[in-house]
Amino acid sequence: MPPSDSGRRDILRGAAALIADALxxxxxxxxRDRSDNRNRAIVVTFGGGVRWEDTFAPEGWPNIPHLVxxxxxxxxxxxxxxxxxxxxxxxxxxxxxxxxLQNVDAYGGEAPTTPTVFECFRKERGLPPxxxxxxxxxxxxxxxxxxxxxxxxDPCAANVILPKQFLVEAVKSAVSxxxxxxxxxxxxxxxxxxxxxxxxxxGFGWRVHESGRALGKEVRTSLAxxxxxxxxxxxxxxxxxxxxFFMTKEIMSRLAPSLVLVNFWDIDxxxxxxxxxxxxxxxxxxxxVHGLWEHxxxxxxxxxxxxxxxxxxxxxxxxxxxxxxxxxxxxxxSCRRLxxxxxxxxxxxxxxxERPIRTTDVAPTLARVLGFKMPEGEARPLVExxx
Amino acid sequence: xxxxxxxxxxxxxxxxxxxHRDLLARLxxxxxxxxxxxxxxxxxxxxxERAYLGALLESIARWTGPELxxxxxxxxxxxxxxxxxxxxxxxxxxxxDATQALLRRQGLLPRWRQEVDxxxxxxxxxxxxxxYSANAPRRLVVVLYGQxxxxxxxxxxxxxxxxxxRVPLRLEGAQTSExxxxxxxxxxxxDTLFSALREAAGRGPHDAWIVEAGESLHALCEAGASRGGAxxxxxxxARLRAYREMLAxxxxxxxxxxxxxxxxxxxxxxxxxxxxxxxxxxxSDEVVRAFIRDVFLAxxxxxxxxxxxxxxxxxxALKRAxxxxxxxxxxxxxxxxxxxxxxxxxxxxPTDQVPILEDPFGSFVDVEQLSYYVxxxxxxxxxxxxxxxxxxxxxxxxxMLAIRSDAPRTEPGELxxxxxxxxxxxxxxxxxxxxxxxxxxxLASLAG
Numbered sequence: 052m053p054p055s056d057s058g059r060r061d062i063l064r065g066a067a068a069l070i071a072d073a074l075x076x077x078x079x080x081x082x083r084d085r086s087d088n089r090n091r092a093i094v095v096t097f098g099g100g101v102r103w104e105d106t107f108a109p110e111g112w113p114n115i116p117h118l119v120x121x122x123x124x125x126x127x128x129x130x131x132x133x134x135x136x137x138x139x140x141x142x143x144x145x146x147x148x149x150x151x152l153q154n155v156d157a158y159g160g161e162a163p164t165t166p167t168v169f170e171c172f173r174k175e176r177g178l179p180p181x182x183x184x185x186x187x188x189x190x191x192x193x194x195x196x197x198x199x200x201x202x203x204x205d206p207c208a209a210n211v212i213l214p215k216q217f218l219v220e221a222v223k224s225a226v227s228x229x230x231x232x233x234x235x236x237x238x239x240x241x242x243x244x245x246x247x248x249x250x251x252x253x254g255f256g257w258r259v260h261e262s263g264r265a266l267g268k269e270v271r272t273s274l275a276x277x278x279x280x281x282x283x284x285x286x287x288x289x290x291x292x293x294x295x296f297f298m299t300k301e302i303m304s305r306l307a308p309s310l311v312l313v314n315f316w317d318i319d320x321x322x323x324x325x326x327x328x329x330x331x332x333x334x335x336x337x338x339x340v341h342g343l344w345e346h347x348x349x350x351x352x353x354x355x356x357x358x359x360x361x362x363x364x365x366x367x368x369x370x371x372x373x374x375x376x377x378x379x380x381x382x383x384x385s386c387r388r389l390x391x392x393x394x395x396x397x398x399x400x401x402x403x404x405e406r407p408i409r410t411t412d413v414a415p416t417l418a419r420v421l422g423f424k425m426p427e428g429e430a431r432p433l434v435e436x437x438x
Numbered sequence: 439x440x441x442x443x444x445x446x447x448x449x450x451x452x453x454x455x456x457x458h459r460d461l462l463a464r465l466x467x468x469x470x471x472x473x474x475x476x477x478x479x480x481x482x483x484x485x486x487e488r489a490y491l492g493a494l495l496e497s498i499a500r501w502t503g504p505e506l507x508x509x510x511x512x513x514x515x516x517x518x519x520x521x522x523x524x525x526x527x528x529x530x531x532x533x534x535d536a537t538q539a540l541l542r543r544q545g546l547l548p549r550w551r552q553e554v555d556x557x558x559x560x561x562x563x564x565x566x567x568x569x570y571s572a573n574a575p576r577r578l579v580v581v582l583y584g585q586x587x588x589x590x591x592x593x594x595x596x597x598x599x600x601x602x603x604r605v606p607l608r609l610e611g612a613q614t615s616e617x618x619x620x621x622x623x624x625x626x627x628x629d630t631l632f633s634a635l636r637e638a639a640g641r642g643p644h645d646a647w648i649v650e651a652g653e654s655l656h657a658l659c660e661a662g663a664s665r666g667g668a669x670x671x672x673x674x675x676a677r678l679r680a681y682r683e684m685l686a687x688x689x690x691x692x693x694x695x696x697x698x699x700x701x702x703x704x705x706x707x708x709x710x711x712x713x714x715x716x717x718x719x720x721x722s723d724e725v726v727r728a729f730i731r732d733v734f735l736a737x738x739x740x741x742x743x744x745x746x747x748x749x750x751x752x753x754x755a756l757k758r759a760x761x762x763x764x765x766x767x768x769x770x771x772x773x774x775x776x777x778x779x780x781x782x783x784x785x786x787x788p789t790d791q792v793p794i795l796e797d798p799f800g801s802f803v804d805v806e807q808l809s810y811y812v813x814x815x816x817x818x819x820x821x822x823x824x825x826x827x828x829x830x831x832x833x834x835x836x837x838m839l840a841i842r843s844d845a846p847r848t849e850p851g852e853l854x855x856x857x858x859x860x861x862x863x864x865x866x867x868x869x870x871x872x873x874x875x876x877x878x879x880x881l882a883s884l885a886g
Binding site: 154157322323326327328370 | 807
């Protein structure tokens with residue numbers, strides 16, 4: 052007999068419990084005392100890519116009510132933002148975190164070729180891994196936390212967590228042992244859960260490339276434990292991005308890292324050709340971005356000292372190119388024209404800068420905000436922000 | 439253009455390549471690979487595709503040596519930079535894979551695409567001139583919203599409304615799908631518009647297409663079909679379910695067995711030998727079977743979403759088969775299951791507790807965009823541009839939008855009320871089919 056919905060939650064709770072160390076004090080990883088006034092930065096991407104016309108063009112405003120009505124008035128908006136690189140997910144976000152256009156395997160099989168902000172930050176300051184995080188719905192982002200350069204990479208890369216894969220592992224672990232929760236048809240359940248989580252919008256056969264730097268056991272345990280609470284919530288999440296949202300909040304609350312990149316990715320459902328699902332995902336991302344901003348304001352470690360940057364990974368094809376919103380292959384103007392919103396510490400309120408900028412400018416901006424050096428490149432910090 | 443001909447074989451392709459051997463040797467390697475790959479697919483190409491390949495080579499051949507160097511200079515420069523010209527490979531597919539990989543590795547693929555676009559900007563007018571004469575036959579594209587889609591009247595055909603003429607309709611009892619389709623497409627007790635077109639113009643089944651989410655139009659064509667079948671090439675997402683599931687299972691098994699990435703899986707998919715089961719198609723031949731396989735394997739959501747299938751297959755049919763008549767009939771999409779936005783490949787299992795629910799409101803948003811793309815893509819082609827009547831209808835809805843691409847609208851876009859029989863007569867008149875027993879008259883301002 053198949054499990055009921057509540058049974059399903061039991062399974063997931065059990066899965067998380069199996070991974071969690073029962074002896075671990077509940078708040079062992081509660082954020083350290085943050086009486087210091089160090090700056091923090093959170094970058095959130097509209098991963099998958101969105102078009103100007105579906106977001107900040109007037110006809111797109113209904114899709115982003117939180118950005119338009121609540122965050123833009125508090126921040127600095129750049130409507131002339133461009134991305135000139137390869138229009139694939141890994142390379143586009145790679146450019147964002149390195150300040151350099153990347154040309155590596157489009158499906159995440161190679162790390163970036165130039166240092167990431169995470170490596171530069173940690174190396175210069177001698178910071179522990181828990182200070183920098185990549186939390187990504189896109190399962191090909193396993194190698195985004197560090198570059199492939201000698202003397203860089205894993206020793207100073209960011210922690211990378213792919214929440215859906217994390218949950219897949221938890222489910223697999225739960226059903227692979229007799230100590231797991233009692234269910235009938237254990238194998239069928241495992242297949243169903245893994246299938247439900249193992250999605251890729253753009254094509255078939257994506258692999259998950261594990262970051263060489265595994266999460267510390269205690270951090271991993273603590274995060275797995277947090278899944279317990281997650282699935283106890285009556286508002287059981289309905290998308291991968293909501294899981295990413297939850298994980299991000301957990302990491303912020305428990306570890307208070309200084310630098311976080313959050314990649315939402317439900318928007319890439321556009322590849323399947325359902326415009327309504329694409330718009331729905333934009334609206335969800337808008338809501339989750341606002342939720343993260345609110346969460347940051349609720350935490351003393353973040354409130355008043357966090358620069359929050361929201362930017363699309365890239366655009367998507369214009370209607371005359373190929374099959375329009377479904378893809379991001381043409382490299383046309385619609386793929387290139389983006390926007391960027393900065394809000395929070397050091398950001399002037401309620402301003403629009405018509406100055407053309409590039410998404411690669413995010414990396415040197417983060418370096419200025421957090422006070423570390425990036426290798427010289429073409430990208431420039433956003434000078435409108437007060438550092 | 440697609441009148442029945444003898445079966446075209448690989449020997450015809452070889453003959454074409456032989457005739458242009460010297461020219462091929464002077465072309466950039468990526469172009470040569472492309473032409474070689476297309477020639478290899480010859481037995482599965484539609485007649486317009488074969489004609490296109492011939493016209494392409496003949497048009498290039500008209501350039502002098504220095505002109506040829508000038509036209510392809512940008513492509514050649516990028517190929518040299520990427521090392522493509524050093525590739526020694528006689529198999530066109532492997533040559534294409536190798537050169538594309540080199541361009542990709544150097545980050546030159548977008549610029550290469552731009553350069554290729556530049557070449558075609560100069561080449562395309564020559565090709566169009568050879569293939570599409572000014573007196574080429576008129577074409578008809580009908581886009582139908584199936585019953586169940588939650589139509590919002592104030593937003594209906596929003597993207598296209600300014601281009602067309604609104605026609606209020608008298609449904610006269612044809613509120614259901616069956617009655618509506620019957621009124622539009624059945625020309626007599628035995629014939630449909632599709633079979634009548636075949637008989638009137640001596641056309642093959644590749645010249646009239648039905649692409650639908652459900653199967654009502656297929657059923658209509660089969661009912662009373664005589665004298666050589668339904669007369670159309672028909673693709674029904676519903677009827678192809680078993681085939682879709684078989685493809686999905688095969689791919690999923692391959693994924694589970696381990697693949698290095700999408701390129702490897704694409705290569706595996708190319709080698710799969712599977713076809714739609716008997717009885718799932720209105721007309722089945724090697725070319726159509728290969729077409730369907732390509733639609734499922736190359737269109738991202740076509741295995742999963744009915745309306746994506748309808749749009750992508752329609753656009754591909756317009757591009758490749760250039761039918762005189764195409765009907766794209768959308769339907770209601772299923773809702774996505776909780777948590778996973780979509781379940782790739784997986785069919786519902788007995789243990790799956792989440793019922794399948796329809797999404798009539800989301801479907802309306804989807805088909806508004808997708809029907810716009812059908813029109814947009816058709817108008818990109820010289821076969822349709824300036825010689826096509828587009829009719830957009832929603833089953834059970836008492837209005838229609840008509841767009842004549844040869845006569846851009848210059849006056850207020852509304853006609854007097856018309857009966858469905860008059861719409862049927864208009865369609866028949868537009869494609870030159872006798873009206874049969876019907877006493878209805880075509881709408882003069884549309885069919886004239």
